[in-house]
Amino acid sequence: MNPPKIAQTDTWKHKISNAQQLGGIETSVLDNGAGRGVRIAWINTGTGLRYKVVFDRGLDILDCFYNESSLSWISHAGLVAPQPFSNQGIDWLRTFGGGLLTTCGLSNAGPPNSDENGSRGLHGNYSNLSCELLSIKNPDVFTGDLSFEIIGKVRETSTFGPSLELTRKISGTLGSASIKISDTVVNRGNSDAPHMLLYHINCGWPLIDDGTRIVWKGSRIPRESDSNLTEFNKKHDFKLCAPPLKEHAGFGEDVAFIDPATDASDLVTCGFANDQIQLALKISFSKKQMPWLIHWQHWGENEYVTALEPATNPPIGQTNARKDGTLILLKPGESRSYDLELEVITGERVNEFKM
Numbered sequence: 001m002n003p004p005k006i007a008q009t010d011t012w013k014h015k016i017s018n019a020q021q022l023g024g025i026e027t028s029v030l031d032n033g034a035g036r037g038v039r040i041a042w043i044n045t046g047t048g049l050r051y052k053v054v055f056d057r058g059l060d061i062l063d064c065f066y067n068e069s070s071l072s073w074i075s076h077a078g079l080v081a082p083q084p085f086s087n088q089g090i091d092w093l094r095t096f097g098g099g100l101l102t103t104c105g106l107s108n109a110g111p112p113n114s115d116e117n118g119s120r121g122l123h124g125n126y127s128n129l130s131c132e133l134l135s136i137k138n139p140d141v142f143t144g145d146l147s148f149e150i151i152g153k154v155r156e157t158s159t160f161g162p163s164l165e166l167t168r169k170i171s172g173t174l175g176s177a178s179i180k181i182s183d184t185v186v187n188r189g190n191s192d193a194p195h196m197l198l199y200h201i202n203c204g205w206p207l208i209d210d211g212t213r214i215v216w217k218g219s220r221i222p223r224e225s226d227s228n229l230t231e232f233n234k235k236h237d238f239k240l241c242a243p244p245l246k247e248h249a250g251f252g253e254d255v256a257f258i259d260p261a262t263d264a265s266d267l268v269t270c271g272f273a274n275d276q277i278q279l280a281l282k283i284s285f286s287k288k289q290m291p292w293l294i295h296w297q298h299w300g301e302n303e304y305v306t307a308l309e310p311a312t313n314p315p316i317g318q319t320n321a322r323k324d325g326t327l328i329l330l331k332p333g334e335s336r337s338y339d340l341e342l343e344v345i346t347g348e349r350v351n352e353f354k355m
Contacts, residue, residue: 012141019139022046023174025148027136035079041136041150043170047177049344051100056082056130059152059168062099066177066344071281072100073204073305082128087121088112095128098305100342102127102200106156106164106185109198110315117194120318124196129154131168139174146174155188162193164330177344186335194318195328198294198311199340201283207274208306212241215280216270216293216308217355218260229254230299238295241272241306245299252300257314258293268293270308273345273353280345280353285310289338310340 012022020026023046030038039055040062051064051072062079064072075098086095089112096102104123112121131152139146149171157163169182187193220238232242238256245252260268268287273280294309312328313321321327330336345353 016141019141019174020044022139022141022146023050023148024138025136025150030079033079034077035081038079038081039130039133040079043148043150043172045172045177046174047344049177049179051179053150053170054079054099055133055152057097058103058126058129058154058166059131059150059170060099060103060127061101061170061179062097064100066279066346069206069277069279071203071207071344073098073202073208076303082130084125084128086128087125088119090122092122092124092127098202098204100201100203101181102202103197104200104315105195105197106166107162107194107196108318109196109311109313110317110320113317113319115319115322117318117322123198123200123315125156126154126166129156134167148172148174157188161189161191163187163189164193164195177346179342181340181342183338184335185330185338187330187332190332192329192331194322195330195336196311196313196318196321197290197338198309198313198315199290199338200296200307200309201342202305202307203272203281204305206277207272207279207281208241208304209274209276210241210243211274211276213273213275213354214239214241214295214306214308215273215282215353215355216258216260216295218258218268218293221257221259221314223255223257225255232299233297238297242297242299244301244304246301248298248300248303250300252298254297256295258295259291260287260293262287268310269355271353272306272308273350275350278347278350280350282343282345282353283308283310284341284343286339289336 023044048067080095108120108124271282290310
């Protein structure tokens with residue numbers, strides 16, 4: 001049975017004393033394990049969708065559930081307190097908790113790289129930076145305002161630059177099983193600043209299972225590594241989830257770079273659909289803001305995960321993006337905005353979610 005649709009009925013009116021009975025935002029600080037001392041917020045949308053925002057990991061999202069089913073993949077490490085100097089080589093992997101959303105950037109997305117402009121570790125610094133919390137707005141059931149939001153600011157900066165600042169708003173409405181993420185990145189320095197951004201949307205069991213459909217439309221860009229694809233993907237072309245594969249032990253993976261198709265409004269739609277449990281996650285974003293969609297698969301035993309990743313660039317690293325002329329250089333004071341929506345789909349609508 002689906003939960004009551006709070007936003008579409010007024011049967012709760014005059015029957016509750018506190019909005020938390022329907023849902024809202026609750027903040028806390030963890031007191032145990034590798035994440036001890038980390039500030040978090042649990043957000044309950046009142047629909048069965050609830051998720052954990054981690055203030056001290058760039059306002060990224062870790063756990064995410066719809067009723068009893070997890071949507072996100074959590075790594076062996078889980079929630080680790082930020083380590084701002086985990087920015088050399090592949091140190092980023094040591095603190096990578098997985099989660100529904102891990103942001104890569106703000107100046108590097110992709111492998112470690114170096115050039116005359118400096119050296120950068122895997123996927124940049126962002127996810128190991130704490131936010132400055134600007135505001136939290138909870139629903140007000142007495143005025144009928146069912147909206148909620150968290151706004152915070154994250155700075156990736158160094159004396160003499162570059163100095164990039166991201167302001168993030170995570171918002172929603174009680175009764176709506178969706179998450180809206182709005183980011184604005186601005187160059188606060190006095191010289192041009194390299195900028196790359198990739199949203200690592202990591203999903204796991206039970207949403208992701210043997211036979212879960214991978215929904216996307218567009219053109220897959222051939223890569224040299226395609227010769228090493230698993231037989232499963234040679235057959236299914238990144239449109240179906242595999243069972244755990246021995247080939248993906250250790251660093252084994254399959255990756256697709258996709259030039260996504262859009263609708264008439266320039267909107268890209270993609271996601272995952274599990275027909276067996278009638279559960280899907282729909283991801284929407286603007287191609288003008290993020291022209292690339294990356295699809296990562298790692299079907300390792302006990303490390304079973306896949307991700308869809310809207311991005312400004314393929315994850316080739318700052319050095320290669322500079323060489324091929326695709327690196328974004330933000331002028332002092334210049335800004336760019338990015339918007340994502342993640343929506344849970346259930347029931348018969350799952351069968352209709354396809355390309």
